[in-house]
Amino acid sequence: MPEATSDPAPPGPRSAVRSLLRLWPYVRPIRGRLAGSAVAAVLASSMALLIPLVLKWMVDGPVADHDPSGVWLGGGVLLLLGLLEAGLFGLRRWLVARPLASVEASMRSALYGHLQRLPVAFHDRWASGQLLSRATMDLQILRMFLAFPLVFLVVNGAAIVLGFAILFSQAWTLGLVLLLPIVPLVILCSVFEARYSLAARSAQDQAGDLATVVEESVLGVRIIKAFGRHRSQTEAFRAKAHGLRRTELHKARLLADIWALIMTLPEVAIGAALILGIMQVSDGELSAGTLVAFLTTALALRWPVESLGFLLAISNESATAADRFFEAIDAVEADASGLGAQPAGALDGVRFEDVRFRYPDAPENTPDLLHGIDLHIRPGETMALVGATGCGKTTLTALIPRLHDATGGRITLDGADIAVLSRERLRELVAVAFEEPTLFSATVRENVAMGAGPGGADEAAVLRALDTAQCDFVARLPHGLDTQVGEQGLSLSGGQRQRLALARAIVGSPAFLVLDDPLSALDVHTEALVEAALREVLAETTALVVAHRPSTVMLADRVALLSEGRITAVGTHHELLTESAEYRHLMSGDSERSMAR
Numbered sequence: 001m002p003e004a005t006s007d008p009a010p011p012g013p014r015s016a017v018r019s020l021l022r023l024w025p026y027v028r029p030i031r032g033r034l035a036g037s038a039v040a041a042v043l044a045s046s047m048a049l050l051i052p053l054v055l056k057w058m059v060d061g062p063v064a065d066h067d068p069s070g071v072w073l074g075g076g077v078l079l080l081l082g083l084l085e086a087g088l089f090g091l092r093r094w095l096v097a098r099p100l101a102s103v104e105a106s107m108r109s110a111l112y113g114h115l116q117r118l119p120v121a122f123h124d125r126w127a128s129g130q131l132l133s134r135a136t137m138d139l140q141i142l143r144m145f146l147a148f149p150l151v152f153l154v155v156n157g158a159a160i161v162l163g164f165a166i167l168f169s170q171a172w173t174l175g176l177v178l179l180l181p182i183v184p185l186v187i188l189c190s191v192f193e194a195r196y197s198l199a200a201r202s203a204q205d206q207a208g209d210l211a212t213v214v215e216e217s218v219l220g221v222r223i224i225k226a227f228g229r230h231r232s233q234t235e236a237f238r239a240k241a242h243g244l245r246r247t248e249l250h251k252a253r254l255l256a257d258i259w260a261l262i263m264t265l266p267e268v269a270i271g272a273a274l275i276l277g278i279m280q281v282s283d284g285e286l287s288a289g290t291l292v293a294f295l296t297t298a299l300a301l302r303w304p305v306e307s308l309g310f311l312l313a314i315s316n317e318s319a320t321a322a323d324r325f326f327e328a329i330d331a332v333e334a335d336a337s338g339l340g341a342q343p344a345g346a347l348d349g350v351r352f353e354d355v356r357f358r359y360p361d362a363p364e365n366t367p368d369l370l371h372g373i374d375l376h377i378r379p380g381e382t383m384a385l386v387g388a389t390g391c392g393k394t395t396l397t398a399l400i401p402r403l404h405d406a407t408g409g410r411i412t413l414d415g416a417d418i419a420v421l422s423r424e425r426l427r428e429l430v431a432v433a434f435e436e437p438t439l440f441s442a443t444v445r446e447n448v449a450m451g452a453g454p455g456g457a458d459e460a461a462v463l464r465a466l467d468t469a470q471c472d473f474v475a476r477l478p479h480g481l482d483t484q485v486g487e488q489g490l491s492l493s494g495g496q497r498q499r500l501a502l503a504r505a506i507v508g509s510p511a512f513l514v515l516d517d518p519l520s521a522l523d524v525h526t527e528a529l530v531e532a533a534l535r536e537v538l539a540e541t542t543a544l545v546v547a548h549r550p551s552t553v554m555l556a557d558r559v560a561l562l563s564e565g566r567i568t569a570v571g572t573h574h575e576l577l578t579e580s581a582e583y584r585h586l587m588s589g590d591s592e593r594s595m596a597r
């Protein structure tokens, strides 16, 4: 697997609010329900703030007047307020629970769809664990944020403003005492925010890296066991897990510090207000009922104030999750320019005209991997591509289906520049089979039929393709064509997987076929059988076949020799054997060994 980055946060100032505002397009469809849930929560909090006022009325009225019926009435009103508060909080949850699940699902679908459209170069750079953690963990954090902290930041903010208005209307001097800790709290919260967001970002990145290690260990379990690398792999995992643990502990410490301050300062202020209030009551400046109401309101405000630290922390984590989500979403999709263009209709085969290519991460001082490729594969012709290992054969074949985009020159299929063909059309025209075949967690039938594009292939076509690729082993599988293969299914041998991948490539009878050493894992007898059957298929298509062995070269009408980034010779196998010393060298036993992998 290529070295993949964990794509750290882009440099520059970051605003948590701006990051979260980017969620708006996804939240927009449920804005009504979200606003309704905020209103329900504000009303519920207001009920809690009304309770002290009823208490004040009870203490200064029926309790002071020894009026039991008034106390019963007050008790009834309190019960009603309590029930209303509970009912409104229930309504809030009901309003958002289901719609938020659909917001999460739509974001996940958007990310998945986007990842499918991103160029191979993107996937070369990004570790799969990072993408996995963005599509799962980060989106869960965002759903939680929309369900809870977002609404409660608004609701608790409103409750604090409303509560302080009530406190000031009761006793403004005591209200001022409670306001005193606000200034240091705001300063401390902004320091906390800056430090916590850094810690949250590195924890989420580390979780992605950890997922990558797990994924690689699971996929590469055979290699790990075969080379006895389980200890070093476990150590690598442990190091990453410890790193994540350290960051999570750092986050917990930051949270504990801010929480301690957020809880202590208001408590001290309430204590001071209580002492001052008692003095005012004893001086007759304040009624006992007002002091009870004041203190009950102040205590009712404890949760909205105390929750701020926790809400800020989740909001920060959510802003980081949004950043990570949009980093993937913002990656530029593969260029799909010229949508809808069709091949000119003239049968012209495949033409490479002064094609150049270099990988985006190639060192600056190195020449282009491919520079000035000129090659014409005639209609219906099979061209073998031969060259020393690492010279760029796979890269060159990957340019035809635009898995990579050429950095210069042009490639035409029957006269149409592939840069202006729509992706869909290109996929219809070109089929590929790679040396290292990937099968999906699906049945044999589905794996093969997917080669025929969205329309699929009928049973007869699948059977024909399996027959050509000599997949007689399929009949012996437990459920024949319906046997599950791939990661979740039955494991097949390398040669069996290669033959299924070949069947997938030819099932749609593509006009252009690109085969990257598709028979390398077969024994000589099976290879001969596949080649005999493949000749019939190749007779009807224009094909480029990467060949490492003379037997594969024999499938081709002509051979192109790739050397130092250029096509240095084209001709039949026998012509090249006579004309090209390099080709002779490559086809000789020595070179075959050097080419063998």
Ligand SMILES: Nc1ncnc2c1ncn2[C@@H]1O[C@H](COP(=O)(O)OP(=O)(O)OP(=O)(O)O)[C@@H](O)[C@H]1O
Residues within 6 Å of the ligand: 002, 124, 359, 361, 362, 369, 387, 388, 389, 390, 391, 392, 393, 394, 395, 396
């Ligand atoms: N994704 C990538 N990013 C950067 N460099 C790459 C990438 N893939 C391949 N390369 C480099 O490009 C060069 C050509 O690789 P390529 O796989 O095309 O060679 P090849 O001729 O097919 O080799 P082989 O015969 O061994 O299959 C190699 O030096 C390789 O290291």
